[in-house]
Amino acid sequence: MHASSIDLAHPDGAAVTKPGLGKIVQDTRFVFWRELLLVLRDPFSLVFSLLQPLIFLALFGPLLGAAVGTEAFGGESSLQWFLPGVVVMISLFGTTMTGSNLQYELMTGSYERILATPLSRSSLMIGRALKEWAPLVAQGLLIALVCIPFGFVFYPLHVLLGLLILGIFGIGIGALSYTLALITQGTEWVFWGVQQTLLFPLMILSGIMLPIEAGPGWMQVLSRYNPLTYLVNAERELFAGNIGTDVLWGLLAAVLTAAVGLAIGIRTTKKQTI
Amino acid sequence: MIHTDKLTKHFKNKKETVEAVKGVDIDIAPGELVAFLGPNGAGKSTTLRMLTTLLSPTSGSARVAGVDVVADPAGVRSRIGYIGQGNGGGHSYRVIDELIMQGRFYGMNSADARARARELLVTMDLQELEKRTVIKLSGGQRRRMDVALGLMHSPQLLFLDEPSTGMDPQNRANLWDHIMRLRAEHGTTIVLTTHYLDEADSMSERVIVIDHGKIIADDTAARLKSNLAGDLLAVEVALASVPAARAVLGQAAADGELEESRHDGGASFRVRLPDGARLAPGLLKALDDAGAPATSLKLNPPTLDDVFLELTGRSLREGAEV
Numbered sequence: 001m002h003a004s005s006i007d008l009a010h011p012d013g014a015a016v017t018k019p020g021l022g023k024i025v026q027d028t029r030f031v032f033w034r035e036l037l038l039v040l041r042d043p044f045s046l047v048f049s050l051l052q053p054l055i056f057l058a059l060f061g062p063l064l065g066a067a068v069g070t071e072a073f074g075g076e077s078s079l080q081w082f083l084p085g086v087v088v089m090i091s092l093f094g095t096t097m098t099g100s101n102l103q104y105e106l107m108t109g110s111y112e113r114i115l116a117t118p119l120s121r122s123s124l125m126i127g128r129a130l131k132e133w134a135p136l137v138a139q140g141l142l143i144a145l146v147c148i149p150f151g152f153v154f155y156p157l158h159v160l161l162g163l164l165i166l167g168i169f170g171i172g173i174g175a176l177s178y179t180l181a182l183i184t185q186g187t188e189w190v191f192w193g194v195q196q197t198l199l200f201p202l203m204i205l206s207g208i209m210l211p212i213e214a215g216p217g218w219m220q221v222l223s224r225y226n227p228l229t230y231l232v233n234a235e236r237e238l239f240a241g242n243i244g245t246d247v248l249w250g251l252l253a254a255v256l257t258a259a260v261g262l263a264i265g266i267r268t269t270k271k272q273t274i
Numbered sequence: 275m276i277h278t279d280k281l282t283k284h285f286k287n288k289k290e291t292v293e294a295v296k297g298v299d300i301d302i303a304p305g306e307l308v309a310f311l312g313p314n315g316a317g318k319s320t321t322l323r324m325l326t327t328l329l330s331p332t333s334g335s336a337r338v339a340g341v342d343v344v345a346d347p348a349g350v351r352s353r354i355g356y357i358g359q360g361n362g363g364g365h366s367y368r369v370i371d372e373l374i375m376q377g378r379f380y381g382m383n384s385a386d387a388r389a390r391a392r393e394l395l396v397t398m399d400l401q402e403l404e405k406r407t408v409i410k411l412s413g414g415q416r417r418r419m420d421v422a423l424g425l426m427h428s429p430q431l432l433f434l435d436e437p438s439t440g441m442d443p444q445n446r447a448n449l450w451d452h453i454m455r456l457r458a459e460h461g462t463t464i465v466l467t468t469h470y471l472d473e474a475d476s477m478s479e480r481v482i483v484i485d486h487g488k489i490i491a492d493d494t495a496a497r498l499k500s501n502l503a504g505d506l507l508a509v510e511v512a513l514a515s516v517p518a519a520r521a522v523l524g525q526a527a528a529d530g531e532l533e534e535s536r537h538d539g540g541a542s543f544r545v546r547l548p549d550g551a552r553l554a555p556g557l558l559k560a561l562d563d564a565g566a567p568a569t570s571l572k573l574n575p576p577t578l579d580d581v582f583l584e585l586t587g588r589s590l591r592e593g594a595e596v
Binding site: 019027030033034037038041042104105107108109110112113114115116117118119120270 | 326327328330348351352354356357358359360361362363364365366367368371372375376378379380381420423424
């Protein structure tokens with residue numbers, strides 16, 4: 001950011017017209033950092049975000065094992081099966097909220113102020129989505145460590161790769177959530193209606209919480225058209241310490257989601273008449 | 275600094291098309307201080323948003339700071355400062371953090387951004403509030419912070435959209451002190467919108483009057499007033515002198531219009547005169563000569579509202595109160 005960015009500080013210097021990849025990465029860092037400042041200035045919120053998945057895991061995990069029985073998971077510990085699902089779920093909760101944080105800024109005028117700066121449009125979305133994803137790294141590692149005494153086998157490199165794929169996926173979901181906030185501007189409740197209505201069917205149909213194989217045929221068909229399914233399968237494979245075709249499919253689903261989300265998001269930002 | 279050619283914006287709302295800006299031509303030279311004046315919904319802010327790349331024009335073109343707004347919006351954005359109608363600072367952020375991030379957004383390095391932020395906090399009388407969160411600032415402080423945000427990268431061209439709306443007179447004066455100082459020290463070109471008549475009148479050198487998406491006048495406030503409105507002269511005479519007075523004043527009236535009203539023991543006439551202060555003594559003498567001496571006389575200098583009334587037949591004041 002040093003030599004290349006100094007020109008921008010002097011408006012009469014070199015003009016930067018089409019944002020190159022370097023500029024997008026740098027801008028994304030700034031947007032990400034600005035969002036993260038809120039957490040850093042108020043660290044208490046971080047404590048809650050770490051507690052949340054633990055509570056969920058502690059309350060739901062035992063029920064799942066008792067209700068479905070361990071044979072449904074191929075003889076593994078139910079944790080080994082369930083934990084990656086929880087990680088995907090936390091990342092979904094976080095990244096679908098990207099737009100909600102934007103809503104306040106849309107109302108006050110700070111979003112407009114930022115739009116008037118030379119930040120590249122894609123960085124506004126990517127930076128915000130990554131901020132929702134960042135705590136996931138801490139959350140994911142923490143719950144993995146906590147679960148070790150209960151029979152969970154921890155493969156650190158595989159888990160890290162899993163978190164990276166989730167990060168890519170999160171960029172797409174974050175961009176879509178961001179777009180939703182933009183187009184529901186002025187009717188904030190619509191944002192929540194749409195977010196909730198989409199979130200739960202997508203989650204259930206991906207087999208996050210209960211194995212989809214146990215469901216009727218139509219559910220299994222629907223789940224095949226759900227990108228989240230591939231993400232969940234990839235995470236399960238990785239958390240079990242394997243890298244195979246599921247991981248590749250998951251990566252593909254993540255990249256496609258990110259590409260579609262960003263394309264829609266950038267188009268909407270450019271079309272917006274705010 | 276700014277050149278537009280038939281700049282136009284239409285909004286499509288359901289099925290009907292709203293022509294918000296209907297082909298405006300604007301030329302603004304470096305160092306000018308220009309106010310867009312007009313009632314709410316006249317197209318002032320829409321024009322400003324096109325110039326600041328926040329809206330894309332439907333047709334026409336605009337060059338801002340030497341750069342075309344459609345071909346290179348990012349180039350325009352890096353050269354201008356923009357202070358919108360809302361509050362620029364995120365509510366949960368600390369003042370200093372937002373200022374530094376704003377500098378970073380414009381490509382300043384961390385140390386430069388921090389130094390510039392500190393400098394602006396002093397200039398804008400916010401130095402004590404560095405670590406305060408934005409939501410805890412008073413309205414006036416928040417507005418000064420908005421200006422500080424707009425100035426972080428020291429732009430040569432600054433846009434302000436309704437900078438003082440909703441502020442009390444003291445804070446308005448204070449804000450204007452800051453803006454005028456900025457201009458005096460750095461020669462910044464300033465373009466603002468306002469529906470406050472007195473503000474456009476006393477602060478800007480040039481007023482562009484916009485109504486229904488069109489520019490209906492563009493000149494200095496002083497020339498607009500003397501050319502379009504003229505002073506309002508109110509003369510009272512005794513009842514007996516009314517016919518003679520009517521003849522004399524009717525002839526002097528710039529627009530041929532003479533308002534007349536009766537009250538006990540006399541009548542009062544109101545007439546518009548371009549450059550009334552110079553004409554009034556002669557008119558008094560003419561009334562004397564006609565045997566209709568004035569019993570009282572009042573000369574009201576014109577306001578921009580008179581100009582707007584003259585141009586559109588409507589008062590800007592009514593529009594502004596909505």
